[in-house]
Amino acid sequence: MTDTSETRTADGEARAPRQSRLHRLLRYIPMVAPVLLWAVPCWVLLYGGQDWPLPVTLAGTAVFVLGLVGMPLAMTRGHGRRQQDWAAITGDTLLGSSWVLFTWSVLLGVFLRLALTVAGVGQGQDRARIVTWAVLGVTAVLLVWGYVEARRVPRVRRLDVQLPRLGAGLDGTRVALITDTHYGPLDRARWSARVCETVNTLEADVVCHAGDIADGTAERRRAQASPLATVRAGRARVYVTGNHEYYSEAQGWVDLMDELGWKPLRNSHLLLERGGDTLVVAGVDDVTAESSGLEGHRAHLEGALDGADPELPVLLLAHQPKFVDRAAAHGIDLQLSGHTHGGQIWPFHFLVRIDQPALAGLSHHGTRTLLYTSRGTGFWGPPFRVFAPSEITLLVLRAPQSPTSPTSP
Structure with a gap:
């Protein structure tokens, strides 16, 4: 001994x-x-x-x-x-x-x-x-x-995603995803308006912003973010914080998004009901929230699901793909994330994969959980995208009995 x-x-x-x-x-x-x-x-x-x-x-x-x-x-x-x-x-x-x-x-x-x-x-x-x-x-x-x-308006990437627990009444639910808009030093107010116009053509039931709205405070980037108020959704517009919000007074961004008509899902959820079936749409603060020292901000999945029927399917917004480990442990059906920018400038792709479990696209985790990682709608810092095109994503949720292919590339 x-x-x-x-x-x-x-x-x-x-x-x-x-x-x-x-x-x-x-x-x-x-x-x-x-x-x-x-x-x-x-x-x-x-x-x-x-x-x-x-x-x-x-x-x-x-x-x-x-x-x-x-x-x-x-x-x-x-x-x-x-x-x-x-x-x-x-x-x-x-x-x-x-x-x-x-x-x-x-x-x-x-x-x-x-x-x-x-x-x-x-x-x-x-x-x-x-x-x-x-x-x-x-x-x-x-x-x-x-x-x-x-600098261009992103192309729309469409795919069908089959969720085994999704009820037939919710088959065909359309979810539009934008993320990582990174409004910043280059004034992109016109670009922002055109992105919102493109989102509106998708006629989505739910429109999601998965964080990293801007580099700078809400007061400083308000003009670029204001077009987000024009986004239309059949049922809900929801938003979660990204890590860059915590570099620029995150609560200000939460308040501004609320003012613009978006529902900040801060460790909370809402219910989407149609045809007698229900989908839980939940969101968590970014994983960097707790270390930011901002009171009341942290990534808390249990809090996000508090009060939700555990038998219902769950769509989760979490800015960083690496949150999927926690999502899979809780049996989340689909997590939507951004953060990676798809690498943005090759070969930075390989460095991103060291930190994150996915770079872009749809991936499987655990026994049930699907993760969709967007390459992002805007860009961070250097105004270049090399072999990593930006995107606006339309995901069509499919119930198991749907004849449509479960996934598309």
Whole structure:
């Protein structure tokens, strides 16, 4: 017994230095990442054997240095205490541009060089310059295309979802989902109005907003959010908070959505009845709510279902897909989420999957629970979407006896 206790203590003491070193290393990531984002493309484009004339090399290096210094400064002024929109736009655009440039500098800098070497195409300076122009060309095309994708009104994605416990009277119930509108430094009031017009064409019974309305307070982004008051729903318009609300006075957003005619489902539910059958429509605060320190805000599924008949099917709104573990444990039938943006700018997709159980689309969890993860309606920060198109989603709920296919891609 004594030996075991001493071993545990020794193990704990041995692990502690490793943990502290890891924590120290993680603190350096915000400093190292921007350097890599700008230094790697600088080397690939200017110093990888191209032998550019000296004025070209110096001018190019100056551009990268300005980007490295200017990006964090602009983001600090834009998203810090100053909240200067012009600085946020500048910093976010530089962040997105550097991410795309970094990605394709790495991919083409390695694989295109290898392919050219194997093919015997070009040697030395010629091969290096081919890589340079390829990186610049691909980056330019993706940034222009990504900007257009981010700023357009999302296409509508339609799918049928069969819920085994859904009563026949509710078969064909239409649920429209928007999420992650992220009204922010770029004024998107006209875009917001057009999104709402598109939602109205869907003739939905229930319209849901799954959080992350904006970056900024309700007072500051009111003009962009106001078109949400024009959204029409046959039975209900419901909303849950996202993590970004808790960066910007969440209660203000809850109050504004209520003012605009949306029902905030703050760990609560409502009943949708039709044809003698009932569906529970529930919602929870985002999982970051409790750590925000805002009184009365937390993700509380038991509270959301309090008073609901456990035999009834449940449609749950929860901003982050990872809440599905709790939803599956409670036998929730369908959870609707956003948060991931589908990765927004490839290959950020792979990093999102480390934190979340799903990136986009319909997935199964546990014995009963379905999760639908939207790629989001707007965009966060960098005004680009690359290989991650935005969406407005129309889900048609189907009872088991419905001849319609249970799901569609």
